[in-house]
Amino acid sequence: MFEKLAAYREGDRLEVKRAQGGLPRSLWETYSAFANSSGGVILLGVEELPDTSLRAVGVKDPNKLLDDFWNTVNNPQKVSENVLTDSDVQALSHDDVTIIQITVPRADRRLRPIYLNDNPKRSFRRNRSGDYLCRYEEIQGMMRDAADQSQDSRPLPRVGIGALDLATVSSYRQRYRLSHNGHAWNELGDSDFLRCIGAAAEAEDGRLHPTVAGLLMFGHDWRIAEELPNYFLDYRQQTSFDERWQDRVVSQGGDWTGNLYDFYFRVYSLMRQALKTPFRLEGILRVDDTPAHKALREALANCLTNASFSERRGVVCLWTENALVLKNPGDFRMDLGQALKGGISDPRNANLLKMFSFIDIGERAGSGIPSIVRNWTASGYERPRWEEEFGPDRTTLVLPLAQSANEREARDETGDKSRRQGPATNGKNIRQAGVMDSKRQRSTARTNGKTPAIRTGDKRMENQLKILALARDTGSITTVDVADSLGLGASWSRELLQDLVRKGKLAALGANRNRTYRLVGPEGQGEGAGDA
Structure with a gap:
């Protein structure tokens, strides 16, 4: 890194400080900001020049600086938690000067927020090349995530079981029976069944009430919004520049329930039409399910079960010309690199994930994100990418519809003619285009006399x-x-x-x-x- 120091710039993951008079006070704001965001590197003994390039100036007394740093970071009156190990702090030589490199990891969610001066209101986050003081709602969000209890497990004492939509519950039970034929829960009444799957629980009054997960999954939009005022679901097809959108589904439409269960199936049935579907038969039946379809189902379930429904900005699902985009309020619960490796399951809404998994939707073993990457790229698309925003927190998954370089080369070599079901021309809905294609195919079969x-x-x-x-x-x-x-x-x-x-x-x-x-x-x- 130091060999190319002049080429680097301060940003989301890099902060430099001259530190000529000892430890600068702003160091601790950056420490808090990196720990509460995505982590980053602090370089002491480096200055930023007017053209924003960096230059090493070194620190005067490295040993004293290191002693002062460790004494302060381990002082709970100054810093709420020390998230560093010995190897995260190093004194390194560069051009005959000594630079101190501090690598701050993303703090475990159970430790956040990392704050200063024994005051949670002194919590910081990183925004591009600067540190900012967290707003109250950001601090509250980090504190909610720090709890061991899943955010969706608490019963809602003001809401009765009758607030749940019976048609949605019936549809869910039908799917459950298909996945669990002969299971004892199929013989239970609705109230006991809802308790078993985590959709209902006893409150302090000793009576059964919907949990947050139960209301989100089976309730009506207006009733959900009474408990979670920021609740909002939005799907848009934006594949033409001629119109703002070609299709839209919102939870507040009033012509459907607006709950997560119905939203999932409505949106999946629409977004799946963007995927290419090679012609393949099993017997006389065409098989339309590909690894990309599996990735989309997993991605949509992941989006909904990890959304922080208390945050501003709701769930947004977009079908654009170049990608399928899924956005949910709330940041990652762990480091993205760790999530990509798999093996650790830490959903924000564990009950929702459990309910989806009961009907064969979503992974519960921490393999959801790796399976999204594996199945999407296996279908020849470019690698999915995740993005995080803070203040308000938001996670975005982009599933590119462009083919990967390897897939393009393979198609060029084999002359593969796999059909891609893309947006219809002139801004028409994809379903209309599919009908016309089918009619043309039937007409061609008749005119050829075959x-x-x-x-x-x-x-x-x-x-x-x-x-x-x-x-x-x-x-x-x-x-x-x-x-x-x-x-x-x-x-x-x-x-x-x-x-x-x-x-x-x-x-x-x-x-x-x-x-x-x-x-x-x-x-x-x-x-x-x-x-x-």
Whole structure:
């Protein structure tokens, strides 16, 4: 590093101080800021020149400076916690002068905030090349994260079980039965089931109430916002410069529950359309699930289960021309390098993660982030990247839609024609483009006079299997959903749905234009439609 010192600049992870008169008082503000942010390096005996380049000037008495430093950093009246080891502080020679290098790691969440003068209000954070005094809400956020108890586990004594949406609970239980056929919890009533999965708990009044996790997962937006005023979920498709967005889903829309469970399935069904899907068959059925789809499911669950819903700025999911972007309030609970290695699970909302994992969504063994990277890059995309912001805290995951260099080379060599389902032209919704593609394919098959590869009866079965899978993925479906997703006409879609109702695979709810369809029992899963 010192050989190229002149090329470095102060920034998020580097601070220099001349330290000609001993330890500068501002050193401790930087120590607090680095420990409360992403860590960094402090160089004593280096000055910043007017052109922002750096120059080594050395310290006058390195041994005394080191003694003073260790005495102060171990004084709890001056610094709340010493997060350093002996190897983090070194005296190094450069151009016949001595520079002291202090490498400050990111503090463990259980120790934060790191503050000065025995006063938590003297907590600092790093912003580019400067240290700033933390606002009250930032200090509160770090203190919440320092607790051993998960943020979403406490019961809400002002909220009754009746505040939860029964249709959402029913949909969740249906998915749970599909994943845990024969489990004893399937025989429980709703209240006992919710207690078992962590969605409800007894409060001090001895009665059962929803936990924070239960309300977030199964409640209505307006009721969630009464307990968590900053709660907000936002999905936007922004793939065209001609419009602000081509599609949007917000929790405050009023036409759906606005809870995390429904948001997850709505947003996943939309964002998955951005992914390329190579043509692959298992028997007569096309397989559309790729490692990238698995990475997206894991990333979305990770975003929701690690969000700090007490923070300003809600969850934002974007489908842009170049990437899928997931943003959640709250910073990382551990160093990003450690999270990428895997093996340590420390979710901000452990109950939410548990509830998602019960229906086969999300990793609970600390392997979620490594699996996102592995599965996304395995599908030929560029490596995902994470970004952190502080004040207010925010974590952003960018899943690039551009192909990696290796994938481009492989495609050039093999001439691979894998289809990518990207945004439709002229700002049209992707689902409309998919319908037109399907119609063109059917028209081409007819005009060429070729016999379809699948007989009429087999094609009917295949479509009904796809309908059941769509119902399983989204909770409820309409005739329009089926027509758009499968590229079928409205009349044929309605006939297929009514046939599944007659066979007991789906239940029809509502009448005429408002009719929706839901799975009926565990037999409604794909394999149960084998006699469709």
